[in-house]
Amino acid sequence: KQVSHFDLNVTESLGAPDCHERVIRYVNGVYPAPAITVNTGDRLRVTIRNRLESESISIHFHGVKQTGTPWSDGTSHISQNAIPPGKDMTLEFHVRDQAGTFLYHAHNAMQELSIFGALIVQDQKEDRKHFKYDGERTLVLSDYWHNSSIAQEQGLLGTPFKWIGDPQSILTNGITQFANCSTSGKLSPKAPNGGYAVTTVEKGKTYRFRIINAATLGFFRFDIPGHKMTVIEADGTLVEPRAIDHLEINAGQRYSVLITASSPSDKDYWMSTQAMWRPKSAPNGWSILRYSNSSKESTAPAHGIPPTSLPPKGPEISGWMDRHLVPLHKVRIPAPTGPTMQLNFSQINTGPVGANTVRWKIGRQSYVLPNQAMLLQHYNGTIKDMDPASKPIYVHKNRVVDILLQARVGTLNGVCEQHPFHLHGHSFWDLGGGNGTWNPTMRPDTKHAVIRDTLTVYPSPSAYFETPQPEGTGCGWRRLRFVADNPGAWMLHCHIVAHLVMGMATTFLVAPNDIPPLPANFPDWMTGGIH
Numbered sequence: 001k002q003v004s005h006f007d008l009n010v011t012e013s014l015g016a017p018d019c020h021e022r023v024i025r026y027v028n029g030v031y032p033a034p035a036i037t038v039n040t041g042d043r044l045r046v047t048i049r050n051r052l053e054s055e056s057i058s059i060h061f062h063g064v065k066q067t068g069t070p071w072s073d074g075t076s077h078i079s080q081n082a083i084p085p086g087k088d089m090t091l092e093f094h095v096r097d098q099a100g101t102f103l104y105h106a107h108n109a110m111q112e113l114s115i116f117g118a119l120i121v122q123d124q125k126e127d128r129k130h131f132k133y134d135g136e137r138t139l140v141l142s143d144y145w146h147n148s149s150i151a152q153e154q155g156l157l158g159t160p161f162k163w164i165g166d167p168q169s170i171l172t173n174g175i176t177q178f179a180n181c182s183t184s185g186k187l188s189p190k191a192p193n194g195g196y197a198v199t200t201v202e203k204g205k206t207y208r209f210r211i212i213n214a215a216t217l218g219f220f221r222f223d224i225p226g227h228k229m230t231v232i233e234a235d236g237t238l239v240e241p242r243a244i245d246h247l248e249i250n251a252g253q254r255y256s257v258l259i260t261a262s263s264p265s266d267k268d269y270w271m272s273t274q275a276m277w278r279p280k281s282a283p284n285g286w287s288i289l290r291y292s293n294s295s296k297e298s299t300a301p302a303h304g305i306p307p308t309s310l311p312p313k314g315p316e317i318s319g320w321m322d323r324h325l326v327p328l329h330k331v332r333i334p335a336p337t338g339p340t341m342q343l344n345f346s347q348i349n350t351g352p353v354g355a356n357t358v359r360w361k362i363g364r365q366s367y368v369l370p371n372q373a374m375l376l377q378h379y380n381g382t383i384k385d386m387d388p389a390s391k392p393i394y395v396h397k398n399r400v401v402d403i404l405l406q407a408r409v410g411t412l413n414g415v416c417e418q419h420p421f422h423l424h425g426h427s428f429w430d431l432g433g434g435n436g437t438w439n440p441t442m443r444p445d446t447k448h449a450v451i452r453d454t455l456t457v458y459p460s461p462s463a464y465f466e467t468p469q470p471e472g473t474g475c476g477w478r479r480l481r482f483v484a485d486n487p488g489a490w491m492l493h494c495h496i497v498a499h500l501v502m503g504m505a506t507t508f509l510v511a512p513n514d515i516p517p518l519p520a521n522f523p524d525w526m527t528g529g530i531h
């Protein structure tokens, strides 16, 4: 078996990804973190070196199931304690039966998406009967704030509550142009310095664009004018090729689309990224599709003036993208082996009357991350005494779990929002959803049941920002199903990082008796020597 070794050296210094200067996080000297490419079946050995000034970190490989290696999930407070500055940690895991487009990112409180990069898993035996392409390109979309994640977290958890607001910029491959870029000097040879990302294509060729949403908040609509996109992959699952005129992608989701460089003119095309399901103040992202006559991708950013008009968004339609997808390979979907687990969630005010302390409650509680990682508490036997607000839901081995995510209007402002839910340690069947309140006569949608790891609970368009609704109103629901075949401690959470920080998470302790022992090389400084 092939072992691929990666060293991720995490540092911080000034950068100006959108031409506004602030301290940003680099991995091996670049921002965003470098793309990691491996093959299905590879064993990865990833050494993370925290060289930040003062913040602890962990790195999560989003969408990688970590079968048999629950201690390598990189989730602070759950699978491990965060790595303090100056320390190193090596994660080892297989990418066994998975292929496609993934990402890796920090997973410690609000800092989550300040470190992010693409993870591409190539399948040498990929079924290419249904599609062909000559080359591939990766576009990592992200949102970007000018204030620090620490300030954001203080506002979210403080009294009175202060929302983070919309981002200042939407980046493509780590850059965009927010301010006048000519006034900011070049900081370091490798520092991003603003401008527009350029994706080059050769006329007549077909490309697989791997599009990754690494945003902390944004649900994006992505457009390439003058070119049709054909979706072939969603979160590591091949889907029947479907032509679409625009892509909708939520935070934590990934799609591969084929595009053919068949435009009659060689002009630049402005690809746009627009935030959906947000008030109108959110900024737009832009990058350039450029025809060239060399097969090599140039990475130099371009400066320029993007068009003033965006593709018309039209009305926002719940689940438009999901209903375009049908899995390429049909797999039998097992029946649930227990009652549907309904998780209601809403925003609550936990402060004294008149003050405003806001959390998200999901299921029994607003989730509070334990200080000592849950998995380590499993090993040292203290998990039974955990604070109720941090306790996991116990799931027995191979249970087929049906989860019904039901969004409700909370106490804050009467609005319904969208939520991207992500499950660790497993993929699930996305069994569809609807507006309002679920009831048992609503059957699962098995036709569009794509196996993925991040889905959207859509708001009812009628209860969206413009029209506040009474507390308790059903906002929308979605159903997922997974086979609990991976013993370990796993999170299910909203991938809007601010919501996660406000408690929109729950954890599953799957088959505790079957969790394999910690490997001998697990760092002692973290465990205090439990093995």
Ligand code: C2O
Residues within 6 Å of the ligand: 060, 062, 075, 105, 107, 252, 422, 424, 491, 493, 495
């Ligand atoms: Cu992409 Cu729990 O994370």
Ligand code: CU
Residues within 6 Å of the ligand: 418, 419, 420, 494, 495, 496, 499, 500, 504
């Ligand atoms: Cu959310």
